[in-house]
Structure formats: C-alpha cells, structure tokens
Amino acid sequence: xxxxxxxxxxxxxxxxxxxxxxxxxxxxxxxxxxxxxxxxxxxxxxxxxxxxxxxxxxxxxxxxxxxxxxxxxxxxxxxxxxxxxxxxxxxxxxxxxxxxxxxxxxxxxxxxxxxxxxxxxxxxxxxxxxxxxxxxxxxxxxxxxxxxxxxxxxxxxxxxxxxxxxxxxxxxxxxxxxxxxxxxxxxxxxxxxxxxxxxxxxxxxxxxxxxxxxxxxxxxxxxxxxxxxxxxxxxxxxxxxxxxxxxxxxxxxxxxxxxxxxxxxxxxxxxxxxxxxxxxxxxxxxxxxxxxxxxxxxxxxxxxxxxxxxxxxxxxxxxxxxxxxxxxxxxxxxxxxxxxxxxxxxxxxxxxxxxxxxxxxxxxxxxxxxxxxxxxxxxxxxxxxxxxxxxxxxxxxxxxxxxxxxxxxxxxxxxxxxxxxxxxxxxxxxxxxxxxxxxxxxxxxxxxxxxxxxxx
Ligand code: PMP
Numbered sequence: 001x002x003x004x005x006x007x008x009x010x011x012x013x014x015x016x017x018x019x020x021x022x023x024x025x026x027x028x029x030x031x032x033x034x035x036x037x038x039x040x041x042x043x044x045x046x047x048x049x050x051x052x053x054x055x056x057x058x059x060x061x062x063x064x065x066x067x068x069x070x071x072x073x074x075x076x077x078x079x080x081x082x083x084x085x086x087x088x089x090x091x092x093x094x095x096x097x098x099x100x101x102x103x104x105x106x107x108x109x110x111x112x113x114x115x116x117x118x119x120x121x122x123x124x125x126x127x128x129x130x131x132x133x134x135x136x137x138x139x140x141x142x143x144x145x146x147x148x149x150x151x152x153x154x155x156x157x158x159x160x161x162x163x164x165x166x167x168x169x170x171x172x173x174x175x176x177x178x179x180x181x182x183x184x185x186x187x188x189x190x191x192x193x194x195x196x197x198x199x200x201x202x203x204x205x206x207x208x209x210x211x212x213x214x215x216x217x218x219x220x221x222x223x224x225x226x227x228x229x230x231x232x233x234x235x236x237x238x239x240x241x242x243x244x245x246x247x248x249x250x251x252x253x254x255x256x257x258x259x260x261x262x263x264x265x266x267x268x269x270x271x272x273x274x275x276x277x278x279x280x281x282x283x284x285x286x287x288x289x290x291x292x293x294x295x296x297x298x299x300x301x302x303x304x305x306x307x308x309x310x311x312x313x314x315x316x317x318x319x320x321x322x323x324x325x326x327x328x329x330x331x332x333x334x335x336x337x338x339x340x341x342x343x344x345x346x347x348x349x350x351x352x353x354x355x356x357x358x359x360x361x362x363x364x365x366x367x368x369x370x371x372x373x374x375x376x377x378x379x380x381x382x383x384x385x386x387x388x389x390x391x392x393x394x395x396x397x398x399x400x401x402x403x404x405x406x407x408x409x410x411x412x413x414x415x416x417x418x419x420x421x422x423x424x425x426x427x428x429x430x431x432x433x434x435x436x437x438x439x440x441x442x443x444x445x446x447x448x449x450x451x452x453x454x455x456x
Pocket of ligand 1: 114115116117118120149150151152222226227255256257258283284
C-alpha cells in the first residue's frame with residue numbers, strides 16, 4: 001500500500017469528470033468518507049447537508065439499509081446475467097414491468113443502460129432504427145435546445161447545448177441542430193408564459209421547416225433544463241412542444257435523467273405535464289445513485305416498428321451490463337421506497353425549500369428564485385434591474401461552491417452564477433431549513449467578495 005496521502009494519490013492518478021485537470025491538481029481533492037440520510041462526512045470530519053443529492057441522483061438519501069440488503073442478496077444469488085443469447089434475470093424483468101406500469105401511456109418497452117449518456121446514445125440509435133424501419137432512412141436530423149444537457153458521449157455531446165462539451169470534439173455533428181432555450185428569466189420575448197410557449201413552438205416549427213419535416217427524426221428535451229442552470233419552462237410548454245413534434249411527424253424524446261423519480265414531485269415530470277413522450281431517457285434516481293443504471297423507454301408504436309422492421313435480423317445495439325441484475329434489484333427497492341412515503345416527503349420538503357429560498361429574494365444579489373419539487377435554483381446578479389450576471393472574474397462556479405462547502409452544505413454552483421439545489425427526498429424540515437440558512441450566509445459572504453463589489 002502506498003504511503004502517500006489520499007490527496008497525493010488522487011492528484012497523481014485519478015482523473016475527475018468535468019474538471020480542469022491542472023486546476024484540480026492545485027486545489028486538491030476533498031475525500032468523502034461516509035454518509036447517512038441527507039448528511040455527508042469527509043475525511044477531515046467535516047459534516048455537511050447534501051443539498052445536491054450527490055449529483056442530483058441520491059434521491060432516497062444515503063444509508064437506506066433495505067437497498068443495501070437488496071443489492072447484497074442479489075450479489076450473492078446472481079451477481080451477473082447477460083441479456084445476450086436470450087438470457088435474463090428476475091430483477092431486470094420485474095423492474096422493467098414495474099416501471100412500464102408506472103410510465104405515462106404505453107411507454108412500456110425498456111432498454112437498460114449504465115447511466116444517462118449511454119441512455120441518450122441508445123435512444124439515438126433506436127431512433128435511427130425506427131426511421132429506417134419505416135422506410136425513411138433520410139429522416140435522420142435531430143433537434144435539441146441551447147443550454148440543454150444530454151450527456152457527454154462522443155455523439156450525445158452534440159445534442160448538449162453547452163459549448164464546453166463541444167470544443168475540440170467536432171460536435172455538434174451536421175445532423176444535430178438547436179433552438180433557443182425557453183429560459184424565462186432571460187428570454188428576449190419576456191417572462192409571459194404564453195409568449196415563451198409561442199416563441200419556442202415557433203422556433204421548433206421553423207427549424208423543422210428549414211430542415212424539411214421529411215428529414216427530421218426527433219426532438220430531445222429536458223422537462224426542466226438541469227445542467228444549463230435549472231431552467232424551468234412555463235406550465236404547458238412541454239405539451240406544446242410535444243404537440244408541435246406530433247404535428248410534423250417528429251419523435252418527441254423527454255430526457256428525464258434528472259427530472260424523473262420524484263425530483264420534481266411525481267415519478268415522471270412528463271406525466272405531470274400530461275405528455276406521453278415517444279421515447280424517454282432516465283438514470284440517476286432510477287437506482288438513487290447506489291449503483292449505476294439508466295434506461296430508454298419507448299412507446300408501443302416505436303418498439304413495434306423497430307421490431308417489425310428488423311424481423312428476424314439482429315438489432316445491433318447492446319452493452320455487457322445492460323439490465324445488470326444488481327442494479328435492477330436496487331432499482332426495485334428504490335422504487336418501493338419512493339412509493340412508501342419518499343415521493344410524498346419530497347413534495348412537502350420541496351415546497352418548504354422553494355418557500356425558504358423565496359424568502360431570500362430581497363437579497364441584493366438574488367435575481368431570481370425558481371424551481372419545482374426538490375429542484376431549485378437561485379440566479380445571482382450584480383444588478384437586479386439590468387439582470388447583470390456575476391462577473392467571470394469572481395469565479396462564481398468555484399467560489400460559491402467553496403463558501404457553501406465551508407458553511408456546511410453541498411450545493412451546485414454553475415459558472416453562470418446560478419446556485420442549484422436538489423436535496424435528497426428524505427430531507428427533514430431541519431435539514432431544508434439549514435440549507436436555506438447557509439445559502440443566506442453564502443449570499444452575504446459573496447456580497448463581500450471584492451470582485452463582486454467592484455462589479456456592483
Ligand atoms: N441527460 C441529462 C438530462 C443529464 O442531466 C445527464 C447527467 N447530468 C445526462 C443525460 C448524462 O448522464 P450521465 O452523467 O449518467 O452519463
């Protein structure tokens with residue numbers, strides 16, 4: 001065993017996701033040691049409330065013994081089963097059936113992946129199969145939204161609408177197109193819900209017309225844009241976008257990697273918006289982050305078209321760990337916990353969180369408080385009237401995160417100066433209140449930052 005400390009070993013060997021490699025070497029790692037409920041503890045003994053459920057995934061909270069038992073039992077009985085050669089495992093089949101029972105409409109066929117990026121990738125490939133099976137191989141263009149996030153696979157990163165995921169990778173590809181974000185706080189049409197809905201549906205129809213409807217395969221959308229800064233479109237927006245797609249024979253794909261499994265209140269945000277997507281991608285809350293798993297759901301007509309089109313031929317798409325039995329066993333238990341009070345608690349705590357954060361709206365740095373369920377954000381500005389974003393010189397992404405960490409809460413701090421909140425659904429009232437109190441302190445400390453003062 002190496003005599004070097006964990007931070008040294010980390011610096012020398014472990015590559016971190018979405019990180020400045022050199023910046024991380026200089027800053028060093030914070031090592032998490034243990035967690036329980038909504039509390040996490042690092043190796044220095046610093047205890048925090050996890051206000052971001054890890055990476056918006058540990059929806060059940062940590063230390064749920066029944067999940068540990070479900071995983072352990074499955075590890076003992078059958079730790080692996082391939083889905084190739086017509087084989088399968090009981091938890092995978094039961095999880096697929098349980099999910100199908102709960103998804104909106106006839107979104108009943110499920111392909112399991114390892115996470116969100118490969119769920120998006122799989123959806124893209126199934127969409128190609130679908131259009132080819134219909135005899136429309138030229139219907140291969142895909143539209144998504146600026147500020148959207150659909151993972152960082154080689155192809156999927158092109159659907160993502162955040163430039164940091166494009167630079168140097170040759171994406172977006174020539175079949176990947178974007179329309180503007182509905183972003184109510186910064187929409188050129190203003191904040192009127194109907195004006196935003198009209199602008200977005202028009203942008204989508206115009207883009208489809210420009211490309212030719214006979215060439216447009218699918219439209220990908222998050223019900224709430226997560227990584228783009230928790231951007232919450234008005235009620236009715238998702239349905240209007242789905243109807244626009246339907247009118248032009250374009251598949252509507254809801255990327256619910258963040259929004260599913262109680263994050264916005266119900267099991268699926270699409271259902272809440274009265275939308276049945278043609279395909280839906282999920283991950284994160286599916287297994288509450290305890291083990292990796294994602295999934296693509298498809299409606300009956302999508303599945304049947306692919307199945308009939310392929311006939312006796314192989315649909316050439318697959319992963320060694322698709323429908324992994326341990327992940328599936330965890331997924332079944334996580335689903336049981338959601339329905340055994342966690343969704344309900346999450347809804348109550350979500351209201352408390354948003355009310356608490358709204359209470360900070362008068363702070364000089366708070367431009368907007370927004371959210372839905374246990375998903376919320378505060379957008380910081382240096383001038384409320386002009387909605388001026390925090391200056392890059394104040395390093396909002398790093399400094400806001402560090403202040404929150406020091407004060408005792410894990411929050412997401414986007415470089416755009418947006419603080420993101422996505423606590424576990426198991427949070428107590430005291431934990432929610434602590435998140436809000438600490439946020440107030442973070443805002444006050446930020447107000448004292450010389451780089452912020454200079455910009456005000
Ligand atoms: N889609 C959305 C909407 C996401 O938020 C994410 C991850 N944050 C992904 C896809 C990619 O998921 P993963 O990181 O599990 O690959």
